[in-house]
Amino acid sequence: MSLKYEHIIWDLDHTLWDFDTNSTETILEILHDFDLLGKPIMEPQKFLADYIRINRHCWDLYQIGEMDKATLRYTRFQQAFELHGVSAESSRELSDRFCEEYVVRCPKKNALIDGAVEILDYLKAKNYKMCIMTNGFIEAQHVKMHVSGLNPYFDHVFISENLKAKKPDPKAYHAVLNALNTKVENCIMIGDSASSDIQGAVNVDMDSIHFLPDGSTETKGTHAIKELMEIKEIL
């Protein structure tokens, strides 16, 4: 039986690499090492929840070009620290130091989304060609791929900083199609983000699978899944 698609284009963060688990572990470690637990951070779980929310918002701004990389890196921590009672005067210095540690330690974490390895094994066995297309930062994404054992599954890792365009910009998708030497109808995108992965696929008429672990089904994508193993029913 011939396959409908030849190439699977995967998002990395929150789709295969478990960003929230890895990030949470890293932040707790640094809060401990910097002796911030208890004071000023009285409620670490609340701090983490606030950080996750702020970080997502900052990434949304970064992806649409309204926040630059340098600002994104410290401002997410600064906003979280200020919410938790760190004064504006000391929050910037603390955020810079915190961020320096975070960007080194976090990519070295290796938690993957449930079912990631099983579904990659399944798809590899079916001879799909797979690549990563990510808006993450070059220095972080290569470390994540290596440490979490994902490299052997992928022929290419396309990073927006190299493509000079970010998802959902059609330029990023066309650059990937060119590099793969293929046409849009031979590809399917898999990702968790409505505004980058799925909107980007829609922009170039590419089929897509929207990974929605919260169980919602509202999507502009071709398919919606709650768990990665559901991909077996599609591919």
Ligand SMILES: [Mg+2]
């Ligand atoms: Mg993602």
